[in-house]
Amino acid sequence: AQTVTQSQPEMSVQEAETVTLSCTYDTSESDYYLFWYKQPPSRQMILVIRQEAYKQQNATENRFSVNFQKAAKSFSLKISDSQLGDAAMYFCASRQGAQKLVFGQGTRLTINP
Protein backbone atom coordinates (compact mmCIF):
# COMPACT_ATOMS: atom_id res chain seq x y z
CA ALA A 1 0.00 0.00 0.00
CA GLN A 2 1.08 3.53 -0.67
CA THR A 3 1.74 5.85 2.24
CA VAL A 4 2.68 9.52 2.26
CA THR A 5 4.07 11.30 5.29
CA GLN A 6 4.45 15.01 5.89
CA SER A 7 6.27 15.50 9.16
CA GLN A 8 5.81 19.28 9.42
CA PRO A 9 2.24 20.20 10.42
CA GLU A 10 3.11 23.91 10.24
CA MET A 11 5.80 26.05 8.70
CA SER A 12 6.31 29.78 8.48
CA VAL A 13 8.59 31.94 6.36
CA GLN A 14 9.28 35.60 5.84
CA GLU A 15 8.00 37.11 2.63
CA ALA A 16 10.61 36.91 -0.17
CA GLU A 17 12.53 34.13 1.57
CA THR A 18 12.80 30.46 0.64
CA VAL A 19 11.06 27.60 2.40
CA THR A 20 11.22 23.84 1.96
CA LEU A 21 8.36 21.50 2.78
CA SER A 22 9.21 17.85 3.43
CA CYS A 23 7.48 14.72 2.22
CA THR A 24 8.37 11.05 2.34
CA TYR A 25 6.46 8.26 0.70
CA ASP A 26 6.43 4.53 0.45
CA THR A 27 5.41 2.47 -2.55
CA SER A 28 6.17 -0.97 -3.86
CA GLU A 29 5.85 0.11 -7.47
CA SER A 30 8.59 1.36 -9.76
CA ASP A 31 6.22 3.46 -11.85
CA TYR A 32 4.48 6.17 -9.89
CA TYR A 33 3.82 9.88 -9.82
CA LEU A 34 4.22 12.45 -7.08
CA PHE A 35 2.36 15.70 -6.66
CA TRP A 36 2.23 18.77 -4.53
CA TYR A 37 -1.17 20.38 -4.18
CA LYS A 38 -1.96 23.69 -2.53
CA GLN A 39 -5.22 24.35 -0.71
CA PRO A 40 -5.73 28.03 0.19
CA PRO A 41 -8.45 29.17 2.61
CA SER A 42 -10.91 29.15 -0.31
CA ARG A 43 -10.55 25.33 -0.13
CA GLN A 44 -9.92 24.85 -3.86
CA MET A 45 -7.19 22.25 -4.27
CA ILE A 46 -4.70 23.52 -6.84
CA LEU A 47 -1.92 21.51 -8.47
CA VAL A 48 1.47 23.06 -7.79
CA ILE A 49 3.86 20.61 -9.37
CA ARG A 50 4.18 16.98 -10.37
CA GLN A 51 7.08 14.58 -10.76
CA GLU A 52 7.28 11.36 -12.72
CA ALA A 53 9.28 8.75 -10.81
CA TYR A 54 11.11 7.61 -13.94
CA LYS A 55 12.52 11.09 -14.53
CA GLN A 56 15.74 11.87 -12.76
CA GLN A 57 15.46 15.59 -13.36
CA ASN A 58 13.68 17.51 -10.63
CA ALA A 59 10.51 19.26 -11.76
CA THR A 60 10.26 23.04 -11.59
CA GLU A 61 7.40 25.47 -12.06
CA ASN A 62 8.46 29.09 -11.77
CA ARG A 63 9.20 29.68 -8.07
CA PHE A 64 8.35 26.11 -7.14
CA SER A 65 10.78 23.24 -7.44
CA VAL A 66 11.13 19.78 -5.99
CA ASN A 67 14.02 17.75 -4.65
CA PHE A 68 13.18 14.20 -5.65
CA GLN A 69 15.37 11.59 -3.96
CA LYS A 70 14.07 8.28 -5.29
CA ALA A 71 16.29 5.98 -3.24
CA ALA A 72 15.39 7.81 -0.04
CA LYS A 73 11.72 8.06 -1.11
CA SER A 74 11.79 11.74 -0.40
CA PHE A 75 9.97 14.48 -2.32
CA SER A 76 10.40 17.96 -0.87
CA LEU A 77 8.95 21.19 -2.25
CA LYS A 78 11.00 24.37 -2.34
CA ILE A 79 9.25 27.69 -2.66
CA SER A 80 11.55 30.56 -3.59
CA ASP A 81 10.79 34.26 -3.12
CA SER A 82 7.76 33.44 -0.97
CA GLN A 83 4.71 35.63 -1.53
CA LEU A 84 1.70 36.32 0.65
CA GLY A 85 -0.45 34.42 -1.83
CA ASP A 86 1.55 31.26 -1.15
CA ALA A 87 -0.06 30.94 2.27
CA ALA A 88 -2.06 27.71 2.23
CA MET A 89 -2.16 24.06 3.23
CA TYR A 90 0.24 22.07 1.08
CA PHE A 91 -0.42 18.41 0.44
CA CYS A 92 2.02 15.90 -0.94
CA ALA A 93 0.40 13.03 -2.84
CA SER A 94 1.42 9.93 -4.72
CA ARG A 95 -0.30 7.89 -7.35
CA GLN A 96 0.85 4.54 -8.66
CA GLY A 97 -0.56 3.22 -11.88
CA ALA A 98 -4.22 3.93 -12.36
CA GLN A 99 -4.84 3.99 -8.66
CA LYS A 100 -6.15 6.60 -6.30
CA LEU A 101 -4.21 9.59 -5.09
CA VAL A 102 -2.85 9.05 -1.60
CA PHE A 103 -2.32 12.25 0.37
CA GLY A 104 -0.14 13.22 3.28
CA GLN A 105 -1.62 15.02 6.27
CA GLY A 106 -0.62 18.43 4.96
CA THR A 107 1.63 21.28 6.02
CA ARG A 108 0.14 24.67 6.85
CA LEU A 109 2.39 27.38 5.44
CA THR A 110 2.24 30.89 6.84
CA ILE A 111 3.93 33.81 5.11
CA ASN A 112 5.02 36.63 7.42
CA PRO A 113 5.08 40.10 5.83
Place this chain on the structure above:
Amino acid sequence: KAGVTQTPRYLIKTRGQQVTLSCSPISGHRSVSWYQQTPGQGLQFLFEYFSETQRNKGNFPGRFSGRQFSNSRSEMNVSTLELGDSALYLCASSLERDSTDTQYFGPGTRLTVL
Protein backbone atom coordinates in the same frame (compact mmCIF):
# COMPACT_ATOMS: atom_id res chain seq x y z
CA LYS B 1 -11.90 25.72 -20.37
CA ALA B 2 -14.10 25.78 -17.34
CA GLY B 3 -12.79 23.96 -14.30
CA VAL B 4 -14.40 21.24 -12.26
CA THR B 5 -17.66 22.43 -10.76
CA GLN B 6 -19.45 21.03 -7.76
CA THR B 7 -22.94 21.70 -6.52
CA PRO B 8 -24.10 22.63 -4.05
CA ARG B 9 -21.21 24.38 -2.36
CA TYR B 10 -22.74 24.15 1.10
CA LEU B 11 -25.28 21.77 2.54
CA ILE B 12 -26.79 21.30 5.97
CA LYS B 13 -28.62 18.08 6.77
CA THR B 14 -29.77 16.23 9.85
CA ARG B 15 -28.88 12.74 10.97
CA GLY B 16 -30.72 10.02 9.13
CA GLN B 17 -31.31 12.05 5.99
CA GLN B 18 -29.70 11.37 2.67
CA VAL B 19 -27.82 13.72 0.39
CA THR B 20 -26.73 13.85 -3.24
CA LEU B 21 -23.72 15.83 -4.38
CA SER B 22 -22.95 16.65 -7.99
CA CYS B 23 -19.72 17.07 -9.91
CA SER B 24 -19.19 18.27 -13.47
CA PRO B 25 -15.71 17.48 -14.76
CA ILE B 26 -13.57 19.56 -17.06
CA SER B 27 -14.81 19.21 -20.62
CA GLY B 28 -13.30 16.11 -22.21
CA HIS B 29 -12.31 14.51 -18.94
CA ARG B 30 -13.70 11.02 -18.51
CA SER B 31 -12.44 10.07 -15.07
CA VAL B 32 -14.01 11.44 -11.90
CA SER B 33 -12.78 10.71 -8.39
CA TRP B 34 -14.33 11.65 -5.07
CA TYR B 35 -12.50 12.39 -1.82
CA GLN B 36 -13.65 13.15 1.70
CA GLN B 37 -11.65 15.69 3.69
CA THR B 38 -11.96 15.99 7.46
CA PRO B 39 -9.65 17.57 10.05
CA GLY B 40 -9.12 14.23 11.77
CA GLN B 41 -8.73 11.82 8.86
CA GLY B 42 -7.37 14.16 6.21
CA LEU B 43 -8.08 13.40 2.59
CA GLN B 44 -9.52 9.97 1.95
CA PHE B 45 -10.42 8.41 -1.36
CA LEU B 46 -14.06 7.44 -1.82
CA PHE B 47 -14.35 6.12 -5.37
CA GLU B 48 -13.46 6.70 -8.97
CA TYR B 49 -15.56 6.46 -12.09
CA PHE B 50 -14.43 6.11 -15.64
CA SER B 51 -16.79 5.85 -18.60
CA GLU B 52 -19.77 5.28 -16.28
CA THR B 53 -18.07 2.40 -14.46
CA GLN B 54 -16.79 2.41 -10.92
CA ARG B 55 -13.19 1.31 -11.30
CA ASN B 56 -11.82 1.94 -7.83
CA LYS B 57 -13.35 2.15 -4.38
CA GLY B 58 -12.04 3.32 -1.05
CA ASN B 59 -12.75 1.93 2.37
CA PHE B 60 -16.11 3.53 3.11
CA PRO B 61 -19.39 1.90 4.16
CA GLY B 62 -22.08 1.07 1.65
CA ARG B 63 -23.99 4.20 2.65
CA PHE B 64 -21.65 6.01 0.30
CA SER B 65 -22.41 5.41 -3.34
CA GLY B 66 -21.92 7.13 -6.63
CA ARG B 67 -22.55 7.04 -10.30
CA GLN B 68 -21.37 8.59 -13.50
CA PHE B 69 -23.47 9.62 -16.45
CA SER B 70 -22.72 9.38 -20.14
CA ASN B 71 -21.63 13.03 -20.20
CA SER B 72 -19.07 12.20 -17.46
CA ARG B 73 -20.93 14.16 -14.81
CA SER B 74 -20.92 12.32 -11.52
CA GLU B 75 -23.04 12.22 -8.41
CA MET B 76 -22.34 10.78 -5.02
CA ASN B 77 -25.00 9.86 -2.54
CA VAL B 78 -24.78 9.38 1.19
CA SER B 79 -27.72 7.70 2.88
CA THR B 80 -28.64 7.61 6.56
CA LEU B 81 -26.33 10.49 7.39
CA GLU B 82 -24.25 10.38 10.55
CA LEU B 83 -22.59 13.23 12.39
CA GLY B 84 -19.20 11.89 11.27
CA ASP B 85 -20.13 12.42 7.65
CA SER B 86 -19.66 16.15 8.12
CA ALA B 87 -16.78 16.96 5.79
CA LEU B 88 -15.61 18.70 2.68
CA TYR B 89 -16.29 16.46 -0.30
CA LEU B 90 -13.94 17.02 -3.19
CA CYS B 91 -14.36 15.87 -6.72
CA ALA B 92 -11.44 15.59 -9.16
CA SER B 93 -11.39 14.91 -12.86
CA SER B 94 -8.70 13.71 -15.23
CA LEU B 95 -8.51 13.17 -18.93
CA GLU B 96 -7.87 9.45 -18.95
CA ARG B 97 -7.67 6.87 -16.28
CA ASP B 98 -3.98 6.14 -16.31
CA SER B 99 -0.94 7.09 -14.38
CA THR B 100 0.11 9.93 -16.65
CA ASP B 101 -2.88 12.00 -15.79
CA THR B 102 -3.12 14.74 -13.27
CA GLN B 103 -6.32 15.11 -11.29
CA TYR B 104 -7.86 18.56 -11.18
CA PHE B 105 -10.05 19.38 -8.23
CA GLY B 106 -13.30 21.23 -7.83
CA PRO B 107 -14.03 23.71 -5.05
CA GLY B 108 -15.75 21.07 -2.93
CA THR B 109 -19.10 20.71 -1.20
CA ARG B 110 -19.12 21.45 2.51
CA LEU B 111 -21.58 19.06 4.18
CA THR B 112 -22.66 19.67 7.74
CA VAL B 113 -24.71 17.01 9.50
CA LEU B 114 -26.61 18.16 12.60
